[in-house]
Amino acid sequence: MSGILYIVPTPIGNLGDITARAAETLSAVDFIAAEDTRVTVRLLNHLGIKKQLVSYYEHNAVESGEKILSRLIAGESCAIVSDAGTPAVSDPGEALVKSCAEMGIEVISLPGPCAAIAALAVSGLSTQRFTFEGFLSVKRKSRFDHLKSLRAETRTMIFYEAPHKLLTTLGDMLSELGDRRISISRELTKLHEETIRTTLSQALIHFNDNPPRGEFVLVVEGAAGSDIVNEKTASPAEAAERVDELRSGGMKLMEAVRLVSEETGISKNELYSVCVSTRE
Ligand code: SAM
Secondary structure, three states, rough: OOOOOEEEEEEEOOOHHHHHHHHHHHHOOEEEOOOOOOHHHHHOOOOOOOEEEEOOOHHHHHHHHHHHHHHHHHHOOEEEEEEEEEOOOOOOHHHHHHHHHHHHHHEOOOOOOHHHHHHHHOOOOOOOOOOEEEEEEOOHHHHHHHHHHOOOOOOOOEEEHHHHHHHHHHHHHHHHHHHHEEEEEEOOOOOOOOOEEEHHHHHHHHHHHHHOOOOOEEEEEOOHHHOOOOOOOOOOOHHHHHHHHHHHHOOOOHHHHHHHHHHHOOOHHHHHHHHHHOOO
16 A cells, blocks of 8 residues: 655744644654755754655656655655745645546644735735735746736735845736735844835835835735726626737636636626637
8 A cells, every 4th residue: 555645844043933743743744845855854963853855846746756666666754844844835736646646645744833824814914705816937038927817806816025125026926916015024023023014016115115025925905996897897808808908918818708707797708709709
């Protein structure tokens, strides 16, 4: 019988955030797959655990993944950890979990630290519905396409960002999404932890005066009724233009039709027909 892959979240700054179950699992498994074995050794030393570590990161994921899978198939158990937070969330792990799922190998996910969820919870913005957007691309076009596709997104949006790109990102968000509320969490769980609840324009001013340092999560308010086509006044032609706008941002036709149909109340069939007929 094959072994089990355990997804083990690790602290994002405060070692006290390791859970008792995470520590037990790290000490019970046969081996640990780690994003950076040097980082994980420090955590294991802190916990007093000695365990075989294998490296598993973006650039060796195929080769290392195959070795890990064959050990799992042979019956060994493995814990996957990243440098900080939850593996497979903007971190190595997604491909390994997918392979396990395809091969019928059991995967157990331990709940634990995740910067996105910690930042969302403290944001003061709506937590009813949210989307995780990860890192915006460093490539200008992809970054703008990504942001354009989010213009009508009504759910709260969570982004990860590096300090040296923060000002550019805030500027791009302001130009593409308009001036929205944003909650910026910096250095969560660490000594200089802070959460600034402000607007995109004020955040730009703030970080121009105070150069960004540390790790950041940006939690951006979703589009309000006034930011999107108005339900009562949008004509099918206006709605079709909105579909075109979303498509130019890279969204697929049916997805754009679904979204604009929700925004405007115009049925998907009607909107689709207008889009197709006016663009033939
Ligand atoms: N898988 C991790 C998780 O679950 O949080 C995220 C890994 S991703 C490579 C690293 C990004 O997460 C950072 O660039 C930053 O945006 C965010 N992050 C990680 N730790 C953080 C912290 N202590 N405070 C704020 N943001 C953090």
